[in-house]
Amino acid sequence: MKRSNTTITDIAEKLGVSPSTVSRALHDHPAISDKTKKAVVRLARKLDYQPNLLALNLLQKKTNTIGVVVPEITSYFFSSIINGIQDLVNPMGVNMVIGQSNESYKEEKKIIQTFRAINVDGFLISPSSKTKKFDHLLAIKENNIPLVIFDRDCEGVEADKVFVDEYSGAFQAVEHLIKTGCRRIAHIAGPPTLSTARHRLKAYKNALEKHKIKVDDDYILTCKGFTPKHGIAPTKQLLGLEKCPDAIFAINDGVAIGAMYVIKEAGVKIPGQISIIGFDDDPHSSYFKPSLSTVWQPTYEMGMLSARLLMKKVNAKSHDPKIRVESLFPELIIRGSSF
Amino acid sequence: MKRSNTTITDIAEKLGVSPSTVSRALHDHPAISDKTKKAVVRLARKLDYQPNLLALNLLQKKTNTIGVVVPEITSYFFSSIINGIQDLVNPMGVNMVIGQSNESYKEEKKIIQTFRAINVDGFLISPSSKTKKFDHLLAIKENNIPLVIFDRDCEGVEADKVFVDEYSGAFQAVEHLIKTGCRRIAHIAGPPTLSTARHRLKAYKNALEKHKIKVDDDYILTCKGFTPKHGIAPTKQLLGLEKCPDAIFAINDGVAIGAMYVIKEAGVKIPGQISIIGFDDDPHSSYFKPSLSTVWQPTYEMGMLSARLLMKKVNAKSHDPKIRVESLFPELIIRGSSF
DNA sequence: CTGTTAGCGCTTTCAG
């Protein structure tokens, strides 16, 4: 059996009608007799006719494909966002291509170029931590290709955006530590290029200030990545401090898990001597001992919402310059690594 | 600025030549004068000409897109396979669309239909655990669409395949437990529809037999999924046994992590009273206390190799019926949860 | 209600 290539012309010929009639019959066009319509539909089914989407794409200059650009997909955080996107978009008959920037501006730019070359209908982008120039994103806008930025902000790029209210999540987390008696609270921060990291850092400082606790720069370290191994060095440094902190607020669960490892290894008690709190609610986090307190983020919902905004722009008849910025709410989850 | 739509005809008109000449100039066709070629190339660059891939797709009936179908992408296992695929395929100018079956035969079938509709050039598939009928895969073959099956086997489907030698990995793991003194070794197995689960189970039994240890059905339980929570119930059951096992070989790290949690909660020592070993080498596994012994699988390499086989078929001039089955080697990693 | 025509952007014979 060969690749079934029944075309509209094939069935037109067999029925002795014109291709346009077939096309109309297949699309419930009003101006068509019931008889020919039935005949066409029946034959189409019999021959297992499948419309050639490539022809449609060319005709409509549309691919029903969106491009999703993320730093990486191996973390639960981004992969569950992708799930949300997928679940919104697939039922509409649109597919997605995924590109990973691996936190590199150059790769990100290349991916966007590729995706533009294949004519994606729109972009869903969470920029890399190295992205400081936004020329590639602005170029998307200039060409009137729909764009939604999610999770990580690019200040200065006017586009639909979907975020989590990081500030609120982080503030709650730090305040929780304070309320449970911690006074020397350290923060293992993320790269300052990331809006998310900046917001969490700011919330950390503000929460301390609100409770009249001095912000001590020795307690603020920056990590280079988001996996457990990136939490190792900063935590060792904190443990070596004259005044060892009594709590650590880590940029995310990955880093927090690395921190817990080092701390337990050092024979320091969690909580009691040091409380720990992470961010993201990684599915592994509740299975550590102690289980990790964290801030849950609505990742799946963020994916859905971003995709919804995008598809709205994609399907809009006319170019709508209105810009929407949405914010979703995180949730503090107290587990065993804090009181 | 509008979407730049310089076409080959545009530049032909401006130069007073024919579109075909432009096309030739742009493709280093031999029959073209250096002068016109230069002129064309220069103008093309100036106008930022980008070939319209949609037109090419229609013409060549090719999309330079492959379809990747996996059970899910939120696990490190599959997401790192996807990384391997991506890294092999992107440099060749081909993109991939990803579909998640969520371990459902029905969804898997639907994804394949969608991907066939958008004319992917080939398929890379790891079937769902519920997939027992292979009609959808056979249909791919029948239509001469290149197909590579990876990680999970579909016996009876003749296609290129790439696996990890699960048997060897599992055998080593169990033998390691035996050699370190364990005699009542339990196995939390995966769904028997999965070739991977069957091979691991078989290796488990054979390793015991080789060392004259009786296979006890009470020690063989099946879990319903691959995350820590799926390890909870089976482990509790094992702990409740009259003769509590002195080791557990879990189908994967996720389940092993759930098992460790329950065991620690019960105040039973790991190792000492119970040794644990998982499978997959999840990046979190080394950060538990004790760190989890496991069997590492070359996931990234599996993705690369699968993609390489696929692209070979895709790019083959003529249909090559030869079938390749490749096997990659896992590696036992001893950490703290076993001696 | 139906057929004809044109065209999406490109490549590829086939003639010059």
Added chain:
DNA sequence: CTGAAAGCGCTAACAG
């Protein structure tokens, strides 16, 4: 070396 023409599969005016 270059141009004209055909066609990939489909839709959408425009005529009947």
